[in-house]
Amino acid sequence: MPERPVNRRIFVLGGLAAAGTAALPGWTGASTPAPRSVTPNAIRYPFELGVASGDPTPDGVVLWTRLAPAPLNTDGHGGMPNADVTVDWEVAGDQSFASVVASGSTVARYADAHSVHVEPVGLAPDREYFYRFRADGHISPAGRTRTAPPAGAMPAQLRFAFGSCQHWEEGWYHAHRGITADRPDLVLFLGDYLYENPSSALSTVRGYVITSEADTLAEYRHRYAQHRTDPQLQAAHAVAPWLVVFDDHEVENNWNSTNQTAARREAAFRAFYENMPLRRSSLPVGSSIPLYRRIQWGALARFHMLDTRQYRNAQAPTGSCSTMRDPARTITGGTQEQWLLAALAQQTARWDFLGQQVFFAQRDDDNLRSTCLTNSTDAWDGYTASRDRIAAGWVQRGVRNPVVLTGDVHRHWAADLRLDYYDHSAPIIGSELVTTSITSSGAGGSSPPSQTWMSNNPHIRYWQDQRGYVLATLTPAQLTAEFKIVTPSVLEPNPANVTIRTDRRFALLDGQRGLQNA
Numbered sequence: 001m002p003e004r005p006v007n008r009r010i011f012v013l014g015g016l017a018a019a020g021t022a023a024l025p026g027w028t029g030a031s032t033p034a035p036r037s038v039t040p041n042a043i044r045y046p047f048e049l050g051v052a053s054g055d056p057t058p059d060g061v062v063l064w065t066r067l068a069p070a071p072l073n074t075d076g077h078g079g080m081p082n083a084d085v086t087v088d089w090e091v092a093g094d095q096s097f098a099s100v101v102a103s104g105s106t107v108a109r110y111a112d113a114h115s116v117h118v119e120p121v122g123l124a125p126d127r128e129y130f131y132r133f134r135a136d137g138h139i140s141p142a143g144r145t146r147t148a149p150p151a152g153a154m155p156a157q158l159r160f161a162f163g164s165c166q167h168w169e170e171g172w173y174h175a176h177r178g179i180t181a182d183r184p185d186l187v188l189f190l191g192d193y194l195y196e197n198p199s200s201a202l203s204t205v206r207g208y209v210i211t212s213e214a215d216t217l218a219e220y221r222h223r224y225a226q227h228r229t230d231p232q233l234q235a236a237h238a239v240a241p242w243l244v245v246f247d248d249h250e251v252e253n254n255w256n257s258t259n260q261t262a263a264r265r266e267a268a269f270r271a272f273y274e275n276m277p278l279r280r281s282s283l284p285v286g287s288s289i290p291l292y293r294r295i296q297w298g299a300l301a302r303f304h305m306l307d308t309r310q311y312r313n314a315q316a317p318t319g320s321c322s323t324m325r326d327p328a329r330t331i332t333g334g335t336q337e338q339w340l341l342a343a344l345a346q347q348t349a350r351w352d353f354l355g356q357q358v359f360f361a362q363r364d365d366d367n368l369r370s371t372c373l374t375n376s377t378d379a380w381d382g383y384t385a386s387r388d389r390i391a392a393g394w395v396q397r398g399v400r401n402p403v404v405l406t407g408d409v410h411r412h413w414a415a416d417l418r419l420d421y422y423d424h425s426a427p428i429i430g431s432e433l434v435t436t437s438i439t440s441s442g443a444g445g446s447s448p449p450s451q452t453w454m455s456n457n458p459h460i461r462y463w464q465d466q467r468g469y470v471l472a473t474l475t476p477a478q479l480t481a482e483f484k485i486v487t488p489s490v491l492e493p494n495p496a497n498v499t500i501r502t503d504r505r506f507a508l509l510d511g512q513r514g515l516q517n518a
Contacts (some may be wrong), residue, residue, distance in 0.1 A: 016407050043136040044069035046080070047115075048146060049225060050234030050332075051133065052368040053145035053241040054277030055295060056186075058125035061145050061241055063089060065133050066278035067114035071253050074260050076221030079115060084109045085094055088134040089118050095142065108135070113221050115274040125150040126298070143238040149298030154476060155348075158297055161240075162188035162355070163469035164247070164407025165259050168227055169207055170198035171439030171490025175469045176236035178484055178500035184240050189304070191357040191406030192440065194223045196268075201442050205491055215252070215264050220271035228275065232369055237277075241294055244276045245305050247408055248249055254378055255485070256312045262287035290337050293313025294343060297331075301474060302349040304340055306356040316382045331358075331383035332390075339448050341393040344402075350476055350510065351401040352394070358411070360387065360404045360432050362421035367456035369422050379408075395429050401510060402430040403479065409434060410441040412483045414462035414506050416441040416514050424458050426512040433481050433506075435470045442467075443489040461515050464503055471502075479508040480518050 023397035046067035054062045055056040067087070068077025090103035102122065108114040116133065123129065126149040133140040139385035149155045161184045163175060179187060196214045214223045220509045227233060233351075248255050251268040270286040282290055292307040311333025316323035324327070330337065344352065358379040365373035381387075394402045404417070436444075444465040454460060466485035482502040492498050507518035 001498065002201065012132070014406040022449070027259045033146060043067070043080070043085070043138070045086075045138050046135050047133065047138065047140040049228040050237055051140050052142040052237035052277040054078075054243060055144055055279050055293070056146060056241045057070065057149045057295075058148050058150045059123050060119055060121040061120040061123070061129075061147060062277045062279050063091070063116075063120065063131050063133075063145070065116045066142055066225075066228075066275065067108050067116075067135055068225055071225040074210060074218070074222055076218035076225075078221075078225055079290060080114045082110050082486065085114060085135055087116050089116075089120075089131065089325065090113075091120055091123065091129050091131045093129060094285065095144075097130065097132070097142075101129070113271075113274050117280065118279065119134055119279060124149050126155065127146060141234070141238060145241045148296060148469075151296065151298065151348075153298040154301050155298050156475065158186070158300055158474040159184045159467055159471070160186040160188060160474070161471050162405055162407075163435050164190040164357075165192040165249075165399065165410055165437035165440035166227070166233075167192075167195045167199055167440040168230075169195075169204040170201050170442045171205055171496075172493055173230050173438060174486045174490055174492075174495060174500060175438045175467060175484070176230075177233040177467060177495060178486075179471075180232070180239045180502075181189070184404070186297075186303075187236065187240050187242045188355050188405060189242055189244045190355060191245055192249045192306060192407065192437075193244070193272075194220075194227050194442070195222070195249045195317070196220075197249070203442055203491055205493065208340070215267070217267040220268055221274065224271055224275035235434070240304070242277055242279070243303055243305055244278065244440065245291060245355060245357065246272055248309060251309070255309060256314050257310060258282060258314050277497070288500070292332075292339070296349065299349055300476060301351045301353060302343070303355050304343065305355045306332060306340070306354060307336065308332060310430040313384070315379045318374070318377055319372050320377075321370070324372050324377060325372070325384050327385040329383050330386045331380060332386060337389065338388065344394050344399050345397045347398070347400065351403065351474060351479065352399050354402070354404045356404065356406060358408045359434065360406060360461060361415035361417055362454060362457070363460070364421065365453065367422060373473055376409075378395045389420065391429060395419070399513075401479075401508065403508065404430065404432040406434040407437075410437040410444075410465075410486070411466040412436040412462065412468065412503070413460065414481070414504070414515055416459045417462065418459060421457075421459060428459075430513065431471070431508055431515050433470055436464065436466060436468050436483075436485070438469065439467055440491045441510065443467075445489075445492050455480060461506070462504055466503065468503075477510050481506050481508075
């Protein structure tokens with residue numbers, strides 16, 4: 001059986017990510033079922049995009065790969081023939097695959113860019129597993145994943161990382177190396193996995209192969225493939241299951257429900273699904289995709305993964321109070337809003353996390369109720385009635401520990417949440433943790449908000465313009481958030497010259513409102 005040399009970059013960065021590249025127990029010497037319509041051993045090593053898992057349940061998880069021996073071919077098919085190919089998969093309780101607990105075969109179809117989504121069931125809850133694929137005699141790298149705890153069980157701890165915004169051209173993915181080293185139980189990616197448009201930054205470190213703006217299925221597929229060739233990103237995908245949602249750049253900057261053609265949305269959503277570890281329940285239907293969903297982590301946590309793009313009204317003009325405060329406007333759509341509020345009425349977890357894209361807390365320039373000088377009407381500030389309904393909803397329902405997790409803005413922020421931000425003595429009702437970008441905005445280093453601005457927004461507790469991610473450690477009693485940054489910058493190509501460190505820590509205590517220094 002053909003063997004491929006270990007990818008040393010993945011081995012150094014991720015360790016386990018390279019474990020499946022050589023023949024291992026179980027498949028050693030075994031014959032591969034003949035791929036459909038393909039001569040056996042006719043395909044070069046097809047796992048150049050790595051492996052991934054996502055959306056764990058107590059008895060299963062999604063396993064993903066995509067066959068692409070030549071990922072940068074501009075037709076979007078990654079060098080695969082126009083034929084369907086049989087792919088075997090297996091899940092084991094150990095990294096050497098001596099104890100295989102589930103296995104099977106599926107078909108990677110040319111029409112789906114040879115993407116593979118497998119949903120094994122019958123796994124044990126709250127358990128670490130390893131998985132791999134085989135196609136045409138080639139074995140993929142091995143990935144590490146885990147199942148969720150059983151319903152009602154209270155785990156002692158959950159470690160999860162979250163990040164967003166990884167413009168390929170604007171920096172090296174050192175943050176993903178940090179995530180891999182942390183070995184979290186979960187990774188949340190909160191949008192802008194790719195950018196449809198070329199970078200306008202003065203300093204870039206690498207270029208797109210397709211330099212025009214992506215807006216066709218082939219171009220979106222190619223853009224995902226180029227991103228996934230990065231070894232640090234592959235290692236981060238292989239270290240833990242991911243929960244993914246999109247923001248705007250997976251389609252087009254600042255898109256909403258009214259300003260995109262159905263054809264472009266259909267192409268973008270299809271490519272997003274093909275390249276993400278999503279369940280079949282998130283399969284796109286034409287120009288829509290059922291993306292918002294809920295992942296339960298025993299009795300400890302619920303992750304309400306939201307979609308703030310697909311159903312929103314158009315963005316309001318800056319300073320247009322009447323539009324921004326119109327009670328009929330929504331950023332989630334009415335159906336998703338009711339889905340969320342209905343779930344928040346059911347107290348099935350100690351901590352409730354809203355995994356979403358854009359800034360939730362108010363950011364107001366002058367603290368005058370009459371002017372509506374917000375930093376961004378693309379964020380929840382442009383949909384204040386929608387924000388008020390959800391925030392008041394969790395207050396009315398007595399949600400024990402509500403926490404909003406956010407991406408989009410290319411800065412670290414931490415904020416406490418109020419129902420009335422103009423009243424600086426109003427009760428704190430929750431908190432928001434905002435991750436900076438993986439690479440977008442490059443080296444960073446912009447000036448912090450002024451003291452006047454901060455005095456107008458005293459609920460804002462922290463700001464940092466460096467690239468990185470957030471690592472959270474959750475117990476029944478406390479959430480500790482570490483805001484990680486990459487130094488000196490993501491423009492440095494050599495990992496040996498880069499440090500990933502914690503810039504600030506905050507804690508949230510069970511049943512108490514407000515961020516505390518930790």
